[in-house]
Amino acid sequence: xLSVQKFGGSSVANVDRIQKVAERVSRxxxxxxxxxxxxxxxxDTTDELIDLLAQVTDRPPDRExxxxxxxxxxxxxxxxxxxxxxxxxxxxSMTGPQIGIHTDGVYRKAKIVKIRADRIRxxxxxxxxxTVAGFQxxxxxxxxxxxxxxxxxxxxxxxxxALEADVCxxxxxxxxxxxxxxxxxxxxxxxPRIAYDEMLELATAGARVMQSRAVEFGAKFGVRIHVRSSxxxxxxxxxENVETNGWGEAGMERVFIRGVAHDxxxxxxxxxxxxxxxxxxxxxxxxxxxxxINVDVIVxxxxxxxxxxxxxxxNRDDLDRAIEISKSASEELGGGEVTADENIAKVSIVGIxxxxxxxxxxxxxxxxxxxGINIQMISTSEIRISVIVERSQMEEAVRALHSAxxxxxPEGA
Amino acid sequence: xLSVQKFGGSSVANVDRIQKVAERVSRxxxxxxxxxxxxxxxxDTTDELIDLLAQVTDRPPDRExxxxxxxxxxxxxxxxxxxxxxxxxxxxSMTGPQIGIHTDGVYRKAKIVKIRADRIRxxxxxxxxxTVAGFQxxxxxxxxxxxxxxxxxxxxxxxxxALEADVCxxxxxxxxxxxxxxxxxxxxxxxPRIAYDEMLELATAGARVMQSRAVEFGAKFGVRIHVRSSxxxxxxxxxENVETNGWGEAGMERVFIRGVAHDxxxxxxxxxxxxxxxxxxxxxxxxxxxxxINVDVIVxxxxxxxxxxxxxxxNRDDLDRAIEISKSASEELGGGEVTADENIAKVSIVGIxxxxxxxxxxxxxxxxxxxGINIQMISTSEIRISVIVERSQMEEAVRALHSAxxxxxPEGA
Numbered sequence: 001x002l003s004v005q006k007f008g009g010s011s012v013a014n015v016d017r018i019q020k021v022a023e024r025v026s027r028x029x030x031x032x033x034x035x036x037x038x039x040x041x042x043x044d045t046t047d048e049l050i051d052l053l054a055q056v057t058d059r060p061p062d063r064e065x066x067x068x069x070x071x072x073x074x075x076x077x078x079x080x081x082x083x084x085x086x087x088x089x090x091x092x093s094m095t096g097p098q099i100g101i102h103t104d105g106v107y108r109k110a111k112i113v114k115i116r117a118d119r120i121r122x123x124x125x126x127x128x129x130x131t132v133a134g135f136q137x138x139x140x141x142x143x144x145x146x147x148x149x150x151x152x153x154x155x156x157x158x159x160x161x162a163l164e165a166d167v168c169x170x171x172x173x174x175x176x177x178x179x180x181x182x183x184x185x186x187x188x189x190x191x192p193r194i195a196y197d198e199m200l201e202l203a204t205a206g207a208r209v210m211q212s213r214a215v216e217f218g219a220k221f222g223v224r225i226h227v228r229s230s231x232x233x234x235x236x237x238x239x240e241n242v243e244t245n246g247w248g249e250a251g252m253e254r255v256f257i258r259g260v261a262h263d264x265x266x267x268x269x270x271x272x273x274x275x276x277x278x279x280x281x282x283x284x285x286x287x288x289x290x291x292x293i294n295v296d297v298i299v300x301x302x303x304x305x306x307x308x309x310x311x312x313x314x315n316r317d318d319l320d321r322a323i324e325i326s327k328s329a330s331e332e333l334g335g336g337e338v339t340a341d342e343n344i345a346k347v348s349i350v351g352i353x354x355x356x357x358x359x360x361x362x363x364x365x366x367x368x369x370x371x372g373i374n375i376q377m378i379s380t381s382e383i384r385i386s387v388i389v390e391r392s393q394m395e396e397a398v399r400a401l402h403s404a405x406x407x408x409x410p411e412g413a
Numbered sequence: 414x415l416s417v418q419k420f421g422g423s424s425v426a427n428v429d430r431i432q433k434v435a436e437r438v439s440r441x442x443x444x445x446x447x448x449x450x451x452x453x454x455x456x457d458t459t460d461e462l463i464d465l466l467a468q469v470t471d472r473p474p475d476r477e478x479x480x481x482x483x484x485x486x487x488x489x490x491x492x493x494x495x496x497x498x499x500x501x502x503x504x505x506s507m508t509g510p511q512i513g514i515h516t517d518g519v520y521r522k523a524k525i526v527k528i529r530a531d532r533i534r535x536x537x538x539x540x541x542x543x544t545v546a547g548f549q550x551x552x553x554x555x556x557x558x559x560x561x562x563x564x565x566x567x568x569x570x571x572x573x574x575a576l577e578a579d580v581c582x583x584x585x586x587x588x589x590x591x592x593x594x595x596x597x598x599x600x601x602x603x604x605p606r607i608a609y610d611e612m613l614e615l616a617t618a619g620a621r622v623m624q625s626r627a628v629e630f631g632a633k634f635g636v637r638i639h640v641r642s643s644x645x646x647x648x649x650x651x652x653e654n655v656e657t658n659g660w661g662e663a664g665m666e667r668v669f670i671r672g673v674a675h676d677x678x679x680x681x682x683x684x685x686x687x688x689x690x691x692x693x694x695x696x697x698x699x700x701x702x703x704x705x706i707n708v709d710v711i712v713x714x715x716x717x718x719x720x721x722x723x724x725x726x727x728n729r730d731d732l733d734r735a736i737e738i739s740k741s742a743s744e745e746l747g748g749g750e751v752t753a754d755e756n757i758a759k760v761s762i763v764g765i766x767x768x769x770x771x772x773x774x775x776x777x778x779x780x781x782x783x784x785g786i787n788i789q790m791i792s793t794s795e796i797r798i799s800v801i802v803e804r805s806q807m808e809e810a811v812r813a814l815h816s817a818x819x820x821x822x823p824e825g826a
Binding site for chain 1: 480484490804812
């Protein structure tokens with residue numbers, strides 16, 4: 001059996017933890033498995049490198065940014081290989097150019113074009129454990145390119161595809177994927193199996209367990225992804241193809257919803273009184289996209305004849321820039337005032353069974369209403385319903401929905 | 414004009430210094446020159462990485478050692494490229510695999526086999542300043558290999574050869590090469606021009622300005638090497654072909670000696686009473702070489718019929734291991750006691766003119782005798798005479814010789 005194991009920054013934060021990772025990899029090898037271990041940079045290394053860069057220049061060139069930050073993962077990979085060798089394993093590390101991950105060449109958020117994993121395969125065939133510097137590849141010209149935030153997850157899943165691994169294990173600091181954040185909902189349950197789409201929606205909705213891009217990759221190529229804890233031996237959550245009917249493990253309990261996610265890191269912008277004519281949304285959201293600001297929930301409402309209000313949410317970190325851009329767009333469009341509200345949060349329910357069951361939305365809205373929680377905005381996908389509520393009511397909303405959809409673990413479990 | 418400029422670890426120790434280096438490179442570019450800037454790792458970075466490694470394993474595998482430590486130079490190269498860009502220069506960094514330095518594949522002390530500098534040349538032709546991660550190359554299999562201590566000097570000189578640069582400038586924290594260490598000899602003079610061989614002997618004799626390997630490289634291919642200060646604009650020392658007679662700049666002053674070097678980092682081992690028969694030296698020094706211990710001065714003296722004492726010096730850091738090896742060699746050879754003396758130092762005079770002038774050695778020994786300095790061991794090359802003296806007399810010996818050979822700068826100069 002071949003397993004691609006990924007260990008994030010907190011799992012390799014210091015030498016002691018790297019030793020723990022080495023023990024973990026050792027145990028897998030000693031069970032007769034072959035292992036490719038993908039690692040992130042140690043703890044805060046990447047942030048420290050970015051900080052150095054910020055001291056040198058206000059506008060770091062993307063190419064050099066990638067050269068710089070890719071070194072953090074190389075350090076982890078080399079150290080882990082050494083730690084494995086002291087445990088008697090034949091281990092070799094591989095850096096960006098050696099891994100064989102070829103990208104489209106867009107610096108800082110490169111996409112994987114193809115993988116030539118011959119070198120890793122040869123090393124595996126020679127009986128080596130291969131430690132891989134995550135988050136990086138090279139483009140056609142041999143330039144170092146990084147895969148963006150969470151890129152090591154993508155490295156791991158992509159290598160699992162290329163090497164036809166039996167499983168891709170994502171080791172993290174939580175036990176797996178939960179039906180809600182256990183810090184908010186003490187009766188949240190660990191989800192033993194989850195469909196790719198559900199995981200994607202949960203990730204987008206604010207569950208920070210895994211990057212959505214890596215999940216997409218897994219879905220596309222059908223790689224089973226096991227999200228589990230670095231610090232314990234227990235089973236985590238298996239992300240895989242799950243039948244959309246049936247719900248084997250839930251039996252007759254009518255669990256339509258897999259989980260409740262929240263995201264407190266959003267802010268709302270409203271552009272008032274923009275003319276009701278074609279191209280308005282394109283101007284506003286085009287300007288935001290040009291500045292790489294992701295817009296999440298969008299609501300447009302008619303307030304007067306020929307006038308609309310447009311509200312949308314952005315990441316709070318982008319709020320100031322988004323307000324600025326919105327103001328000049330509003331001016332350009334002959335619109336009115338731009339206002340912002342930071343005291344909001346997004347609460348989402350996710351489940352692929354929802355598509356086949358009427359009344360899920362109604363249950364959600366009724367539950368919130370009965371708790372006196374006002375819904376400011378609504379956004380839906382086929383398997384997700386998100387609402388924007390006041391931040392102070394977020395926790396209550398999550399708990400109420402978790403309960404209403406029968407997700408609470410039995411008392412005392 | 415094309416200049417390869419090399420900046421060592423202290424020149425890029427922090428962000429401020431990297432900015433200073435960028436200013437320096439900028440000025441060269443603004444004078445219409447093309448520049449390739451080779452950088453070492455920032456300050457203590459390499460030591461910090463080695464320290465991390467030591468925490469992970471007692472016996473770091475050489476391959477992983479090289480992968481790990483090569484990241485330090487990459488960080489510097491990327492940061493310098495960014496600093497140059499903010500100054501309006503088109504700058505790109507290059508890492509080991511991109512530079513085109515192909516090595517023999519011996520990890521940790523790889524030798525350069527060939528350089529395919531096409532990539533650097535293309536970047537230069539495109540009007541770029543190229544910043545290069547020093548100290549590293551790749552072997553035929555694409556593995557990262559480092560060039561050993563002082564490897565960035567070698568990178569710079571080798572690139573100067575490959576690119577047919579007009580000059581290789583080694584920026585360092587001293588003003589150039591001096592006739593003696595100015596901390597010991599206040600009247601030491603900066604040497605404006607020095608021959609490759611002299612520089613080599615001085616480097617071997619303890620002058621720590623530049624690695625001898627890089628000088629050898631320069632000598633072999635006739636690259637002019639300008640050793641100068643990172644912190645001032647003054648001319649430093651040009652290492653180049655110098656006529657062995659003539660001595661243009663010294664005129665009629667009869668300066669046979671270029672400089673006096675000292676090395677306080679030596680220790681002496683004596684193996685007493687070894688049999689006077691073939692193969693004895695081979696056994697002893699072979700065993701030391703197997704453990705990569707460099708032996709410097711060697712003296713063998715007959716103490717009795719069929720018995721010799723062998724004394725030799727090693728680096729103090731190697732002393733304990735050298736004693737151990739010598740003891741077992743002595744046992745094997747039927748020799749006697751092994752003793753060690755740490756209170757010694759090596760003092761050397763160097764000058765290519767010495768070969769053509771009788772009496773240099775006599776002057777040296779007479780001078781030391783007149784200061785009551787006892788000579789414990791002597792070693793000579795064609796252009797160098799080294800003596801081992803008691804450590805406490807080292808400084809006096811250096812000053813006396815500097816004066817005796819007419820090297821002192823004029824009073825008040």
